[in-house]
Amino acid sequence: MSTLNVGAGQQFKTLASAVAASHDGDVIALQAGTYVNDFAAINTKITIEGVGGLARLTATGNIPNGKAILVTNTDVTIKDIAFSGAAVADGNGAGIRFQGGNLTIDDSLFENNQNGILAGTVPNGTITITDSEFNHNGVGDGRTHNLYVGEIAKLTIDNSYIHDAVVGHEIKSRAHETVITDSRIAEGANGTGSYSIDVPNGGKVLIANNVIEQGAHSQNPAMIHFGGEGGPYAGSSLSVTGNTAVNDLVSPSASLVLNQTSVQAQVSGNHTYGLVSGNVALGSALVSAVTALVARPVSDLSHPYDTGASPAPAKPATPATPATPATPSTPVSTPPAAGDLVLHVSEDAYLGHAQFTVSVDGKQVGGVRTAAASHAAGQHDDVVLSGLASGQHQVSVTFLNDAWGGSSATDRNLYLDSITYAGQEKAVGAALLNSGASKSVTVGGAAATAPAATHSLTLHLSEDAWQGDAQFLVIADGKQIGTGTVTASHAAGAVQDFTFNGLASVPTTVGVAFLNDAWGGSASTDRNLYVNGISVDGHEQAGATATLVQPTTATFHIDPWA
Structure with missing residues (x-):
């Protein structure tokens, strides 16, 4: 076994000449630089390295x-x-x-x-x-x-x-x-x-x-x-x-x-x-x-070889935390006021998104609206109508553009999931609308429902930070309920609590998805996420810990009696 050096001032001027002189087991050391039209057929068991x-x-x-x-x-x-x-x-x-x-x-x-x-x-x-x-x-x-x-x-x-x-x-x-x-x-x-x-x-x-x-x-x-x-x-x-x-x-x-x-x-x-x-x-x-995912992740499209130097080994960078998507039907820049009417709608998309109109007390409010939130993924769009007088109102949603391709996978549908008015949410059973059909709901006054029961979920998280902090999203019973960025150092023994309020019921499963893993080739250049515990309504869940070193989701089963 020999090392054959190639480059200016070396034993061999070209790679081709070194290959021709090589034997099984040899290493050809090719000095950094550019070798133009230096071609070779290799018949010996060798290593060629820059x-x-x-x-x-x-x-x-x-x-x-x-x-x-x-x-x-x-x-x-x-x-x-x-x-x-x-x-x-x-x-x-x-x-x-x-x-x-x-x-x-x-x-x-x-x-x-x-x-x-x-x-x-x-x-x-x-x-x-x-x-x-x-x-x-x-x-x-x-x-x-x-x-x-x-x-x-x-x-x-x-x-x-x-x-x-x-x-x-x-x-x-x-x-x-x-x-x-x-x-x-x-x-x-x-x-x-x-x-x-x-x-x-x-x-x-x-x-x-x-x-x-x-x-x-x-x-x-x-x-x-x-x-x-x-x-x-x-x-x-x-x-x-x-x-x-x-x-x-x-x-x-x-x-x-x-x-x-x-x-x-x-x-x-x-x-x-x-x-x-x-x-x-x-x-x-x-x-x-x-x-x-509810918004397009930002993929890592960097080019590690642009500088001409060899990079450290790199795990694929998972997209950063998705930003909150703009609602196609009525974008909202501030939270709804207490007296606003909010429709929660979702769709099954097929050959285009579901379109619909909204009427209040028999009068159409706004033009044709478009849903973009996936019903199957547990998402919904919020359609916010402000300025309604206090009291009871009849609200109707009409589905305009049904489509059907012959199977459940090729079917465009619109769902009215619930309505919130004056801070009170009225469930409507994820009403499925047929083409041209309307779903009407009475809100306000005596018809309004009592405030929904609320439960809270708290995650105890920490991270190994490298070139940025660990980002995550949390899923309860298959529905995304929030995202966050961790800054607490796991190595320092710090833990950061993230609390998500307003859950209608105690979830049976909770998933924590690590969104932006990064790896620079060593333990000191590695971004990781740690789940140190989970509590529901203040009750800690036994064994709810996980170490996420790849862009994966850790799923936990919740004991409501804990």
Whole structure:
């Protein structure tokens, strides 16, 4: 085993000459800098690593070997290397062409190539990618991608950032096993990519704890595509769990998962924004524990390699705390006054949002209004009408634009959940309105209900702060009831109480979701959230503790007799 040094004033001037002189087990130390049109085919089991920063392999014209900047035919490890400009005459060039063995990529960058990595059929081959970035790869023909893996044994991607593919897919894998974890997969504001993850032949697939963002210009409405190109491999399975999925594409068929096989996908514990509740998974799937976010999360779209230096390993940053969304029907900048009338409405969206009008004592108040809060997620919009005279009033809500696609998942509905007048809430049983129908409720005077019973929930929280404080949202019986930012230091033994009042009943379950995990590569550069206890109406719940080090939700069962 030898170390072969490459760069100005070193033993070798080019990477190609060092590769030609290498033997199994050697390490090629490539000094930081830019190496132009330095191409090589690798037939020895070696490691190539940048020294003193990122070493950049740049192609400026068609590559003579007709394949890639590097062609790997055996076990090769690549670390702290950037690949850019790879092009060949047939339009299928790559930063790396994988043709055999086991390829390991760590702390590396692939950008502006016809393909980032292109792998052919290697039945026993594996590709493992960690802490790396792929962006703006593809020529715009839909057949070239940020990362395209043919039929190999296994593809593993962890703690990486893959974004802005040019028309093609962010990740396309025909591997018999595909594992994608703790990564950011995004199209950004101007991206034109197609599927975020395409596994057209199935296989054993695990997609867990990622942030996946589908852009407004996406070429396909599904983020994850499973099957669809012939029968799936024997023993195929699909598990999609713990991800945060953000959809910016305006499409009635936008979905997190499109399953075109008969294999039942397991889709659980995901957070979603911008998806119709019935569209989390299309095709055969068992969907559970979906948390619909009420406002678009702010995704971490930073580019860790822009400075040319290798970054610390980075867990995907989960979006920051969602801001309170503006109500589409009547935006409110201040809390309703005691005499205001407040309608709480929600919808099932399908091919557009539910629209409605409001009348008081037989007269329409305002124009056509639009609901945007998901009924399935336990959300509601507040429609506030001010200036009503005291006394009894007849309030009517009329649903205008019903739509039905033949199933419960393709049905637009409007719900009147409750009405508050003069500080008193009147439940109406989440009344479901048919198209053109009205729901009328009498409020005020003798018809007003007594104030709703109130209960309180208190969370005892602390944090490990790094580059910002830990942010969370709290869910009671499946309904989001609030958010917050923790400033109490866990290391210092401090605990911060967050109290949420006005609960109509004691919840049976409480969920605490950690929204903005961050990781800088060590215990001292890690943002974490700690649940140190929970009390309901002043009664502490036994065993209600959790440590959240990933963007996950801790769920607790509440004992009302505690």
